[in-house]
Amino acid sequence: MTGRIVAVFGNLVIAESADRVVQNSIAYIARGDGAKLLCEVIRVRGRVADLQVFEETRGLRVGDAVEFRAEMLSATLGPGLLGQIYDGLQNPLPQLAEKAGFFLTPGTYLPGLDGARRWRWTPAVQAGAAVKAGETLGSVPENMFTHKIMVPFGLRGAYKVESVAPAGEYGVEDRIAVLAGDAEARVDVRMAQRWPVKRPLCIARRRLLPAEPLVTRIRIIDAMFPIVRGGTYCIPGPFGAGKTVLQQITSRHAEIDVVIVAACGERAGEVVETIREFPELVDPRTGRSLMERTIIICNTSAMPVAAREASVYTAATLGEYYRQMGLDVLLLADSTSRWAQAMRELSGRLEEIPGDEAFPAYLESRIAAFYERAGQVELPDGATASLTIGGTVSPAGGNFEEPVTQGTLKVVGAFHGLSRARSDARRYPAIDPLDSWSKYTGIMEPERAARMRALLRDGHEVRQMMTVVGEEGTSIDDFARMLKADFFDNVFLQQDAFDAVDAAVPARRQRFMFGKVEAVVDCDFGFQSKDEARKTMVAATDLFRNLNYAAEDGPDYAAILGRIDAFIAQKGRTQ
């Protein structure tokens, strides 16, 4: 099926075709110099198709040929995805660099999986077995996982295994089984299969209500605003408040099987940090490099905008694929606002009726559908698996009253709102403990977390009052309560991402610390003066900070802990 370009406007190309064109199918435009540019059909009106081009459109001419394909924009799924660095269309960037050098030249595409690599295949079924889409045919080892090779997800109805390849070494494009359907149909199964990225991939008995805490080792999250396996959360915040750093440390320390980092329309330099660091970092849980559990999808801000829109879907699809295998996956998208802006740019070119701030009217439903791809499921074989999605939001002017933040808040299970005031004061992570919320239960009992939240609120109110009545007009009890709130903030909520020990705190140590902090908060110090109160709480803060920096098996830990216990015993005529 071919057509011709009739108009070019930014990354929007309008083409005419004599044949029927399918919405959301892909097409290639033949540029004058022979390069073929990938695009997607995003609107069809009679014989006219609107295409979003995943490349710069420089040099395209009216009359250039367009070749329409039947396939929708799809990802290749199979062993070898882990550790890869892809662009938004699943082109492997290191291989592109080998081929094209420093620049991402338009029209250069490479397969998502390396066909030459061999995998050690072990069949799990025999000829004659009855199978359905998503069921396991066999497996290959991939890093620390058993990578299941599954019946193609798109097959409808019941199939019988006609033949299956014996154990041995195969490439992803080798045939490892032949299935026979009801009719005459024969299906050749390879290790790699394709799935359209914009269609959710979920073959499961049922969806579960997510409730297992996903430990990030970030105290303020795990104890106060927890996330769970299969849940969703968002991190809105003004520029420079720490969204990306928060996601970076989460991608390192989260207790999860697979992490997918979707760098969507943000800085290339930030991805480079991950690309360069992860291979060097050892995941203490597996003893292997962090890169082995990570996939990076990277469509940074200078890369073509339409591919940015595709990148979050590519990332979700890869996440769903590993969930089908029984693993727990965490997808971190930075920033969903850039994805929304890509939709806005296109919508504007299509001259659709704009909504708030020129975003398209379907913005909210797209956001909802994206987060809906997260979830904990019971797979056909009874195993549980999950995909958790966390997205950053970059609201214009740092004002949360804008369409992307609001659309996201309606659908997520936890909200980690970053505040400019906290990041300016270098109180990291700058999650605002008064604004943020989570509908999930984390590693602390909800009542204990709630008590601390109440303390923070009280402390905040006292501080507000004090701006009116001054320190002299504040009672010593109120003043002490404010200092206790500050203490909790300083030694528990704040965490030094760049300190080897403090950066990641296991749940057990968090619970232990929480208890110690509670003990101090519960002390009835009987302060006689505000200066005494301040001095005492400064000393407590100093002790706890030093404990935070001390490794549990290090030389100072026991001594500092001893001093803390002595402090509590001495001051603590506990209420």
Added chain:
Amino acid sequence: MRKYYDEIARIAGNVVTVKAGGVGYDELAAVVSDRGTSLAQVIRLEGEYASLQIFAGTQGVSTRDKVRFLGHPMQMPFSEALLGRIFDGSGRPRDGRPEIDAAPIPIGSPAVNPVKRRRPDKMVATGIPMIDVFNSLVESQKLPIFSVAGEPYNELLARVGLQADADIIILGGIGLRHDDYLKFRKTFDDGGVLGRTIMFIHTAADPVVEGLLVPDLCLAVGEQFALQGRRVLALLTDMTAFADALKEIAIIMEQIPSNRGYPGDLYTQLARRYEKAVDLDGAGSMTVLACTTMPGDDVTHPVPDNTGYITEGQFYLRNGRIEPFGSLSRLKQQVNGKTRDDHRAIMNACIQLYALCRESREKRDMGFEMSAWDERLLRYGERFEARIMDLAVNIPLNEALDRCWAILAECFEPVEVGIRESIIAAHWPAAPRAG
């Protein structure tokens, strides 16, 4: 010989629509009118019609004028001969010397493959403590100065430019006042770097749209030098003028504005320029410092706001000082762990204490009693402002760190500054001078 087209169907703002076939998107054209020839670029193709953005504006263009398509997108001759030269916003010499005779490079190249980027790790010493200690500048960083009219932002830009020790300096002026242009030239001349400087100057007197090309010209030339292994520093001022030119075109093209008249792709447009800052694996680097003036001193204005989301931090210049709050170098942690072991501790402690000092000042200004602690904070704040924040201070990093310790010791007890014991033990000045 290329064909002339003379069926101009529509003229609106800086955009003309001409009937012409076989034209490439983004291609350049020359519009020949009574006033002479001006450069234009294809920004929309529709059937037989091409819409062109004319960089010199459409004033005086008539439907009888002729359009000649050049068959290529914007390009610039490139060779070593560029060094020491001054060009206008269209890349024509403005120093009265001849055109550069060299093979052209395209303007607006594709993005660098992220895997070909190095992790930036070289600190750029500026001698300004507010930068070196608190927000270290790093080679290949992209960083704007946020400021308002009247602040010495161009002076700061020039000063950093001089001290940064780059192989090549490229200055891009967009809507630059002629005086400022002369000042830059003088500073670079006095500093002895004019011979390795290239300038693309669009002044406030030139047609607005002509300023649109300046960043691209600077960055394309800089990128070429970086590919050759050179360490390039690009200085762009004022990027708000660039954004305003984008806005003008968007309005003429009847695009639906997203925020205060600016087009929805403002983020992408700015990012495509700033992301040219790069440390290339196996070649050179390009650092991009820019000025972004904030209309109405409002950071939430779309231009500074979008810029902040793109760049690797920002320096707020206010009342002649780099503000510690809001100013940020996001690459500082790449370098400040390898300077002195107390660098990070000092950086955090001094700012946290200064924040507390500001709170105490607010309390004082509202007439509240000052506690002993408040008094100490106030004393600290004054000294910190005079001996560290003042832009006149020009000292190396280690001296600045020592000076911070001295100020802390003059004002506080060791447990009060929130620095861990091991670092206090190693650095707390033995005998603090009495305050």
